[in-house]
Amino acid sequence: MNNHVTRRTVLRGSLGAVAGLALAGCGGGVPAVPLADNSKVRMPDHVPYAGVRPAFPGTEEGVLNGYLHYPGDPVVAFPGGPPAKGEPISVMTLIYNPVPPPASRNGYWQALNRSLGTELRLEIVPIADYPTKVPVVIAGGDLPDAMCIRPEISQRPALLHALFQDLSEHLSGPAIREYPYLANIPPQCWRSTVYNGGIYGLPMPRANVGSVMFYRADRMRERSLDPRPADFAEFRRLCADLADPRRSRYALGDPLTTVYFLMEMLGGPNFWREDGGRFTYWLETEEIRQALDAARQLARAGLFHPDAFTVLNKFKDWFGSGQIALHYDGNSGWNDFYRLYAQNTPGFAIDGMLAPGFDGGPGTHWSGVSSFAFLSLKKAPRERIRQILRACDALAAPFGTDAYKLRKYGVQGVDHTLQGSDPLLTPTGKVQTTVPTIFVTDAPQSLYFPENPAVVPLQHAFQKRALDVLVTNPAEGMYSETDVTTGPTLLLRMNDELKGVVQGRVPLSSWDATVRTWRREGGDRMRAEYERYWESSRS
């Protein structure tokens, strides 16, 4: 390899940097291909996997399949042998967990590579650093074969058009049937992969049900309380009954997600509301004023943890340790709460509370994002793309297959032991299996908790109830350059204001001025961009 620095390479590098900066700097969000083309995209066929019968069947609307036990004789996912034989595949993706041992010293990773028939070279980046690293790698022009594209990446349409492969010919309509496990991914997950009139990635499916207002069922039972309040007044009473400040026990932790829950009671929009093509943000609705007023009442009554307004990222621990009894969090935390806290708390039990109507009757429930991010493939010859898609198909093998068992639980005897037919991770398995394949692509999630199968019916019942009153976010899968670049800063400021109002530091009367500032500094531009995108998807 010639690594000499010449005037030409320096010039080329400088031009690359300038191009990268220019790409990052030009605003307006003008897509590379007219928006209207997105409506012409034929989405992949959905062919649900039917190889394993769930104990609690899911629904088309998004309730997940529930399983009490893993099949004793898993279905062989690839009877013809490893599906992706060929050159190694490099993938840049992120990780939330501590980094796993590298492939050379990770038996699980090696087994995974053997099952794929190729070497999966993951360039793992801590989540906190991912937004920094992506532009640098793109400007450097040294792209991996595939890359996790997160919502915070700006100039996405132009970027995808310039550097990544349009996968429509491989995935659109019936073409996806060549990859049966990718075809098992629900249709709503694919919405966020459509740009420039093509399919530019593979989803990372997540549960439609989004978040859950978890409650400590053991504490409810202890105090003989009904965890199903009929309206806000009953909810407030329930919170008061759960609080015992003398013993450092409170009802609520995070003020922000408590406002989300109150918005669900009020039937407020899930961040955006679309009405005849007109978009409204949740913070400019009438419901938010009522939710803020209700949250202030809860705060005045001392139902929040005393540190609720001053700390971040402690809420899970407060909930696990019993300092708070209610906690709004992602549904994927359900099993993890048991894993982390049940061993120290005899009788530890949690369940999900659905928001009642504010004044009685049914409330609503906000859906989560259908796909965490998507995996885009660098432009490459057709056969290379097919090889990578076959590897991703294997990484999307669903529950009940041998490929899923290997991906989630590793090698039997090393990474997991069997309890009946259920795999339980060993200490080695807990370290080795954190290889972030879930941030490459994945099967649709399923409800399964081998350590405590009794939890599964509760999860399934909650999902069924939640899906009946689900409110989706109409902006999901749409792209707004302003939301990507300015949105996070604006949201942070709005959240601070919102917490100030709940805490009583900021008068509720100042909310109108806050919203005006939001509109002026980017809110209106976001709205216009979403409305334009929405319009294009209808034409």
Add this chain to the structure above:
Amino acid sequence: MSAAQTYRSTAARSRARAAVPGRTPASPPWRAAKGVLLLICCLLVIVPFLSIVATSLADNEQVTEAGGFVLWPERPSFAAYSAVLAGGVVTRALAVSVGVTVAGTALALLSSITLAYGLSRPGTFGHRPVLMILLFSLLFTPGVIPSYLLIKQLGLINSYWSLILPTMVNAFNVIVLRAFFMGLPRELLDAARIDGANALQILRRIVVPLSRAAIAVVGLFYAVSFWNAFFNAMLYMNESESWPMQLVLRTYVVNNAAIGAGEVSVAGAALPPSYALQAAILVLSIVPIVVVYPFLQRHLRKGVMIGAVKG
């Protein structure tokens, strides 16, 4: 010196201090108050440190009960350390960090000392322009993308050199050394030259031995910065096998904070590591510096006093 002699000499010093003209001995309550104040200051430093160590040794139950802040582990356990060291990721990263720190500090000192010496001698070839370039780099740091492009063009992506070369010459440290070298008596250097010593010999035999304190301080600055660096590794090292300690620790401690409230439902990742694990990580990350520091303390104290009492 015996204990009795030590006591007598201390007492004599105290009397001498009290006998300084115009200075009245402090009254016992005042001395007690000062003692209490100093004790509080010490506790403010020591308690958080001890708490981190205690939390790393406490079991999950106690950490949960204490809300993440343990002062004394009731049932000491090394489970957190076992968990952190399992899989060999942290031990490997520790070896990488030690290697990068030792090699980086040695190379950084070598380049900084030679550069500073050259710049401290008026009339050296290119003296002015080099000094200007150095000062320029102090005022204007290169951007992330240009730096990445340069490292890439040099073929240093995934190379340990990418963790050393970009930060090998720190303009501030060079200027500190240059200032110290300029303060050395010129007659000494002239005498050496008359005796036939060349520039390198003067540097090795006279300048460096006379500048041990300053070099120790600058060396410590370099060592700490190499030890704590994670950003370059994040940019330039694609394979986690080559990550230094601080980047690995980041995945334990900082990732959790990256999950915003709006993202509660999307990650699909496990809950963050326990407090005990995070505390164990912090302890492991500071141990090497704590071990090295006492050996450098003597030089460091001298070094930071350089020029303090000059008229």
